[in-house]
Amino acid sequence: MSALRKINATLDLNRKSWNIERIEAIQGDIDSLMIAVQIVENGKLKNLTGYKATFAVVLPDTINYVIDDLHFSNEKMDEGYFEYTFVKEAFSVAGVYDTARFILQNEDGTELSGMPRFTYYVEKDPLQGKVVAESYVSDFERLEALIHDVELEIDSLHTEIDKESARLNTEIEKIDAKIDTETSKLQSEAADLQQQFDNINPEQFAQKTALDEHVNDADIHVTVTDKTNWNAKETVEGAQAKADKALNDAKVDAAALYEPKITVTAWAAPALKTGFSILSSAYPPLYRLKGSTLQLKGAIGRTSAKGVMYTLPAGYRPSERRGFSTPLVSSVSGTVATIYIQPNGDVELVAASQDSPVWIEISLDID
Structure with a gap:
């Protein structure tokens, strides 16, 4: 250099x-x-x-x-x-x-x-x-920098989602392991009880009076409320449903953060005013929004007409008047035109160095 x-x-x-x-x-x-x-x-x-x-x-x-x-x-x-x-x-x-x-x-x-x-x-x-x-237009350089920043933010959000998914998977594995342990413990206790029943001698059975006393002892029996409380404890299906909901909520929250920043509308053709026309079907006048950036392009035919070439719809208009210099479609070197984009959406040809079609390639932030 x-x-x-x-x-x-x-x-x-x-x-x-x-x-x-x-x-x-x-x-x-x-x-x-x-x-x-x-x-x-x-x-x-x-x-x-x-x-x-x-x-x-x-x-x-x-x-x-x-x-x-x-x-x-x-x-x-x-x-x-x-x-x-x-x-x-x-x-x-x-x-x-x-x-x-x-x-x-x-x-x-x-x-x-x-x-x-x-x-x-x-x-x-x-x-x-x-x-x-x-050609070189500095606004495109700014736009590329903004897009790069958004891409970095999206990558960061993806990383956070991956971390949260990994954490939830770990928690689910812990719950599964605990359930397996408790199930194994209950099965072992059931086997021990079965062994005890098998070893019972009928002569060891209690008398009916003693049995009645046991039946009527409310302090040692499980009530309906106790059973309901036991059934309310965490299950494999319940734990999985909670984990799935937490993961989906995290994805929705992450999407809400970055998707609005990269919304791109389709290119649309404006209705040209009297005195202006489409110069070539290869380069028709079009406009769109990329995030909060308004983009205009295309060639507009004219003779000596000046004034409003077309009007942008609501949602595509700047908050204040913006002015731009843009070239004319001409073999003569140095021909330029001045274009204003008004807050009411009017795209206005204010001045031109000669009577030639206008070449538009403009980007601006409408915030």
């Missing part, structure tokens, strides 16, 4: 111009280049508290792109300063990257105006061979 280089850049919002040295990289560089950005307005440092920075660029001569809000250092946004480390996908294709820009979006969804593009250059590396251009 190359040593990290830092490029200092200053953006004057009044002039909408960059003061930046030439940025050069080699195809395939990984974690090799950082750009340190200072934004000024009216000769003063611009307070960017509450703004979230996103880096966006379209790869030269492709329809692929990079949209990244993950690899930023934002500790000094109140001084108009932030640092961004380029992801490897930003250097995956050799050529001139003249569509690079930073998008600064406030908490209310508004964007900071006066943010011009800047250019950087990527030199081809013969050692890399043929490199396949791929």
Whole structure:
């Protein structure tokens, strides 16, 4: 891996111009280049508290792109300063990257105006061979991390269930062993009694008067209540039923903990508004929920139409307006569009750099 280089850049919002040295990289560089950005307005440092920075660029001569809000250092946004480390996908294709820009979006969804593009250059590396251009969206990286955390939690729950099952099996084995011991003891006592009866001499029988005295002695006889209490003692079937219930309860409790976290709905097609259409049956506009993450994809045909493209149903809507930059389906390099996803479910095309179809590939947390 190359040593990290830092490029200092200053953006004057009044002039909408960059003061930046030439940025050069080699195809395939990984974690090799950082750009340190200072934004000024009216000769003063611009307070960017509450703004979230996103880096966006379209790869030269492709329809692929990079949209990244993950690899930023934002500790000094109140001084108009932030640092961004380029992801490897930003250097995956050799050529001139003249569509690079930073998008600064406030908490209310508004964007900071006066943010011009800047250019950087990527030199081809013969050692890399043929490199396949791929798009990069940082939200997918976050989603993968969340899925990994859920998988770890599920593994932990499975381990707990296995431990509980093993403990219950051990308890059942102890109960079975105790029952076997008691049964053997009773059988031995019964055999001894039988032997005693076999050895009885009739002359040893008690007189009827003595027998009557014994019959009428309530203190030495087992009552119905005593028999009921004896029958209430644990049986093999009762112990097994209790063990089965405990195991099933443990499985239900464990399932209730993790199954809601990995609920995935089926892909659904929205009803497009007037002026918008399905560009291709190979890439129809679709949406779904994966846990609490809303995913949108597909290509939407249009000419010059703007506004609400379609409306998401209840349960698929964010709690506040979210804004995204997304590419247009065009052979012209650098064409982009701005899309808002409103709390009422409207997926709205706010702006587009030219009259071309819109390519949507968006993920967001609706919590």
